[in-house]
Amino acid sequence: METLTLLSALAVHTTHIGLTATASTSYNEPFTVARQFASLDHLSAGRSGWNVVTSATDAEARNFNLDHQLPHAARYRRAREFMKVVTGLWDSWEDDAFVYDKEGGRFFDPSKLHILGHRGDHFQVRGPLNVARPPQGHPVIVEAGSSPDGQDLAARWAEVVFTVQQTLEGAQAYYRGLKKQVADHGRHPEQVKVLPGAFIVSAAPRPRPRTSTPRCRTWSTPSSGSACSRTSSAWSTYPVTRWTARCRSSRRRRARRASSSSSPSCSPRAAHRTRSAVPAPDAPPQTVTPATPRAGCTNSLTWLRG
Numbered sequence: 001m002e003t004l005t006l007l008s009a010l011a012v013h014t015t016h017i018g019l020t021a022t023a024s025t026s027y028n029e030p031f032t033v034a035r036q037f038a039s040l041d042h043l044s045a046g047r048s049g050w051n052v053v054t055s056a057t058d059a060e061a062r063n064f065n066l067d068h069q070l071p072h073a074a075r076y077r078r079a080r081e082f083m084k085v086v087t088g089l090w091d092s093w094e095d096d097a098f099v100y101d102k103e104g105g106r107f108f109d110p111s112k113l114h115i116l117g118h119r120g121d122h123f124q125v126r127g128p129l130n131v132a133r134p135p136q137g138h139p140v141i142v143e144a145g146s147s148p149d150g151q152d153l154a155a156r157w158a159e160v161v162f163t164v165q166q167t168l169e170g171a172q173a174y175y176r177g178l179k180k181q182v183a184d185h186g187r188h189p190e191q192v193k194v195l196p197g198a199f200i201v202s203a204a205p206r207p208r209p210r211t212s213t214p215r216c217r218t219w220s221t222p223s224s225g226s227a228c229s230r231t232s233s234a235w236s237t238y239p240v241t242r243w244t245a246r247c248r249s250s251r252r253r254r255a256r257r258a259s260s261s262s263s264p265s266c267s268p269r270a271a272h273r274t275r276s277a278v279p280a281p282d283a284p285p286q287t288v289t290p291a292t293p294r295a296g297c298t299n300s301l302t303w304l305r306g
């Protein structure tokens with residue numbers, strides 16, 4: 001479902017949760033994005049957040065008039081200018097600009113209106129935003145860049161940063177580096193919270209998660225592995241190559257076992273049904289679940305393409 005539409009519906013049925021949607025700076029216009037998140041902020045009484053991404057695949061580009069995505073550096077140049085425009089538009093109106101003075105015939109105080117007048121390499125945006133100042137001022141900005149450009153964008157603008165790190169030492173180095181960059185941009189390091197990603201595998205007491213994880217992986221196939229590498233190569237260092245090699249050998253083992261055993265929980269037949277559901281490389285993203293849900297395991301592909 002389209003995320004901002006969904007979050008707008010959720011806004012009126014919830015009161016406490018934050019409502020953060022992803023919007024790409026590569027395939028949107030800053031005026032539209034500023035307006036959408038300001039509107040969600042009004043609808044939710046100050047609970048909206050924008051996860052800023054630059055998009056990472058040619059598959060996305062092909063839906064937006066391009067054969068290939070823009071080069072990485074070009075995407076981030078556009079993103080930096082995009083951020084200036086969006087945040088500038090959110091500042092179009094001061095908090096108390098609207099006076100609604102019927103008697104005096106004054107809808108707003110003109111001294112509290114600021115025309116952006118932006119002219120840059122990618123955008124020309126005069127402003128002002130045609131939505132009143134968002135209740136939060138600026139909706140919360142979330143970012144997940146991990147390259148130097150991505151981290152710089154986060155350090156300059158974000159309040160929440162997602163990251164996927166594979167080791168404790170790597171995570172600590174990332175944390176220290178990011179906080180330093182935040183300070184270098186003249187912001188207080190505490191203004192930015194770091195949210196490390198985790199891949200959770202839950203299980204009933206037996207089998208334990210530790211034993212379920214490899215079992216779940218046996219459901220993966222070379223196709224799903226390559227789907228993984230296509231959709232998440234930029235941010236997951238999951239060893240897809242080793243994984244797919246393991247899948248091939250585990251399929252051989254399953255095939256050998258097939259004649260003597262027919263485990264209902266992880267049978268070759270069920271694995272085959274899962275495999276046959278894997279979409280062709282150009283098919284639209286979809287969730288693939290095992291034919292028979294089995295307690296205690298999460299289908300990796302569901303997570304990867306979800």
Ligand SMILES: Cc1cc2nc3c(=O)[nH]c(=O)nc-3n(C[C@H](O)[C@H](O)[C@H](O)COP(=O)(O)O)c2cc1C
Pocket residue numbers: 022024052053054055056143144145146147148149150151162163164197234235
């Ligand atoms: C938890 C998480 C969620 C992400 N979600 C998206 C997303 O929805 N869309 C997208 O284009 N990129 C997404 N990304 C990718 C990041 O925006 C970013 O491109 C990636 O971490 C690589 O960093 P870089 O752009 O600095 O090279 C996500 C990354 C992480 C860690």
